[in-house]
Structures are given as C-alpha cells and as structure tokens.
Amino acid sequence: MSSQRKTRTFEKRMSEVLGIRPDEVESVFRGARPTSIRVNRLLDDERYRETVEFVRDKAPGLIPVDWCEHAFLWPDNDGFDDILPLAHEGRVYLQNAASLIPPVALDAQPGDAVLDIASAPGGKAFHIAARVGNDCELWLNDSAPPRARKLAELAELYGVRYAELTTHNAQYIDKSVPAERFDRILLDVQCSGEGRVNLRKSDALRYWSEERIEKYKFLQAKMCDAAYKLLKPGGTLVYSTCTLSPEEDEFPVNKVLQRHSDLAVEPLGFSEEEFLPGLNSWRGAKFDKRLKHAVRVMPSDVFEGFFVAKVTKAAS
Numbered sequence: 503m504s505s506q507r508k509t510r511t512f513e514k515r516m517s518e519v520l521g522i523r524p525d526e527v528e529s530v531f532r533g534a535r536p537t538s539i540r541v542n543r544l545l546d547d548e549r550y551r552e553t554v555e556f557v558r559d560k561a562p563g564l565i566p567v568d569w570c571e572h573a574f575l576w577p578d579n580d581g582f583d584d585i586l587p588l589a590h591e592g593r594v595y596l597q598n599a600a601s602l603i604p605p606v607a608l609d610a611q612p613g614d615a616v617l618d619i620a621s622a623p624g625g626k627a628f629h630i631a632a633r634v635g636n637d638c639e640l641w642l643n644d645s646a647p648p649r650a651r652k653l654a655e656l657a658e659l660y661g662v663r664y665a666e667l668t669t670h671n672a673q674y675i676d677k678s679v680p681a682e683r684f685d686r687i688l689l690d691v692q693c694s695g696e697g698r699v700n701l702r703k704s705d706a707l708r709y710w711s712e713e714r715i716e717k718y719k720f721l722q723a724k725m726c727d728a729a730y731k732l733l734k735p736g737g738t739l740v741y742s743t744c745t746l747s748p749e750e751d752e753f754p755v756n757k758v759l760q761r762h763s764d765l766a767v768e769p770l771g772f773s774e775e776e777f778l779p780g781l782n783s784w785r786g787a788k789f790d791k792r793l794k795h796a797v798r799v800m801p802s803d804v805f806e807g808f809f810v811a812k813v814t815k816a817a818s
C-alpha cells in the first residue's frame with residue numbers, strides 16, 4: 503500500500519475511533535508527546551529528597567500528578583539535559599504520563615503476589631515495586647530474551663527486587679505458571695502503537711497496518727484468557743495498550759468477559775480531561791456495557807493515546 507493511502511486509511515480509522523473529522527486527525531497525531539518524570543521512591547529517604555529538589559530546580563515547570571505520587575508532568579521538557587543523567591543512575595524514570603496509569607490502576611498492596619506479563623523495559627513493573635517499597639512478590643515476564651536481560655539490568659539499577667524473571671509467551675503462560683497464583687496481574691501488551699504515532703514523521707506508519715491490528719487482536723485475546731487463569735479469586739487484572747483501535751482494546755477484554763462470568767470491569771478511580779470511556783460498539787461489533795469503565799486516553803500535548811481496563815475476578 504502506498505504511504506499516502508496508508509495515511510488516509512489511518513486517518514479514516516482514527517476519525518471513527520475518536521469521533522472527529524478525518525481532516526482533524528493530523529492535528530491530534532502531530533506531535534512529540536513530552537516525557538513525565540517519576541522519582542524513584544526506592545531510593546533512600548535522603549537521596550529521594552535530594553532528587554526531588556534537583557528536578558524541581560532544573561525543571562521549574564513540573565506539575566505534580568495528583569493521582570500518582572512521586573510523579574510530575576513536564577509539559578515543556580525544559581531542563582531535559584540536566585535531568586537525563588538521573589535516569590541513567592536509577593533516580594528518575596522518564597516515560598510518557600500515560601504509562602503511569604496502569605500501575606496506579608493495578609493498586610498492588612504490600613504482600614501481594616504480582617505478575618507483570620510483558621514487562622520489558624520495566625517502567626510499569628518498577629513503578630509497581632516502588633509503590634509498595636518492594637514489599638510484594640513480583641514476577642516479571644517478557645518473551646524476548648534480549649529485552650528480558652535488559653530488564654534485569656534495569657531492575658538492579660532501580661533497586662527493584664523480583665522473585666522470578668521468565669520469558670514465556672504470554673498467550674501460553676498458563677501452561678508454565680500455576681493457576682490462581684497472583685493477586686494482581688498487569689498485561690501491558692505488544693500492540694500497533696497508534697497512540698505514539700507522529701504524523702509529522704515521513705515513516706510514522708511504517709509498521710502500522712489493519713492486517714497487523716487483526717493479527718494482534720486474536721493474540722491479545724488469548725493473552726487475556728491465559729492471564730485470567732493465573733488470577734486468584736478476588737484478584738485484579740489490568741490490561742493496557744498504547745493503541746486506540748478497538749480490536750486491540752475493547753475486543754480482547756470483551757472476549758474474556760464473555761468467557762468468564764466471574765469478571766467485572768471497575769472504574770479506575772481517577773481521571774483527566776483526556777480520559778474517555780471505553781466504546782460499546784465498533785464497526786458492527788457490540789461490546790459488554792461494562793467496558794464503559796475502561797479508559798481510552800485521547801492523545802494530547804501531555805498524553806500519548808492509550809487504553810486501560812481494570813478487571814476484577816469475584817472472590818470465591
């Protein structure tokens with residue numbers, strides 16, 4: 503497909519998904535989304551305080567995130583060169599603010615058994631560990647061995663303790679890991695990445711296609727089903743993507759809701775103006791009404807496009 507035709511296909515799809523005109527899509531997907539800063543709460547108290555003071559001094563435009571402790575929006579990314587070395591020392595984690603949502607939604611508690619099924623490079627897993635001061639039994643998994651090795655290095659840098667690091671394929675992970683083992687599971691899957699598309703770049707859609715979306719859709723549904731089996735009764739599963747196509751967002755969650763009657767979709771409990779409810783239909787497919795509690799993050803000057811659903815399993 504020519505790149506112009508691909509761009510038109512993308513614009514048409516995103517205009518339908520976001521409820522905007524095709525000619526408005528370019529302005530939504532026009533830009534570099536700034537990184538946010540999460541100060542690593544696993545640092546000792548003094549180093550933590552020093553780090554907060556340093557970043558606030560070098561980046562006076564920081565805005566604390568009211569639903570996420572130790573994190574700041576950084577709209578202008580002013581002072582970036584001063585702050586970047588802190589990331590190389592494990593003192594801050596730099597990522598788009600949308601990536602702060604899943605660990606907060608997961609809300610792991612001290613002592614929980616937690617599995618992050620697609621962990622690398624580790625931003626969300628490290629955030630989960632930091633929220634409970636390493637007081638959880640954290641299992642990390644990523645099917646790509648080189649990425650898993652990097653994850654192990656970064657976990658050490660950020661002072662994150664984990665119980666296991668495995669390289670299972672998420673869609674079959676239930677064959678290797680005991681059933682009903684975890685209180686909390688994060689499934690932050692590989693996706694078509696539409697939330698990160700910057701249409702100003704000539705190769706922005708190089709890896710994007712509707713065929714790829716169809717392929718991911720079935721894989722992601724299998725991953726959700728495998729994750730369901732590993733979740734304890736009373737446990738919480740957070741499913742997230744950095745994409746906006748309903749095939750990769752509502753569809754896999756809808757499938758797992760259809761298959762298992764003991765699941766519910768919970769509201770996240772915090773919000774931003776970019777947070778929109780999950781869809782209840784898409785191109786003829788109807789979704790479970792409870793998916794309105796899922797959150798689609800509209801791309802903005804702060805957030806990348808993102809999707810998060812918080813699913814709970816009834817206690818037995």
Ligand SMILES: C[S@@+](CC[C@H](N)C(=O)[O-])C[C@H]1O[C@@H](n2cnc3c(N)ncnc32)[C@H](O)[C@@H]1O
Pocket residue numbers: 601619620621622623624625626627643644645646649670671672673690691692693
């Ligand atoms: C969106 S990234 C995860 C980002 C990570 N959660 C974080 O916060 O840093 C998706 C990850 O899934 C891994 N992956 C891809 N296919 C997989 C599969 N079938 N099973 C498990 N992991 C997979 C990729 O190697 C990649 O690291």
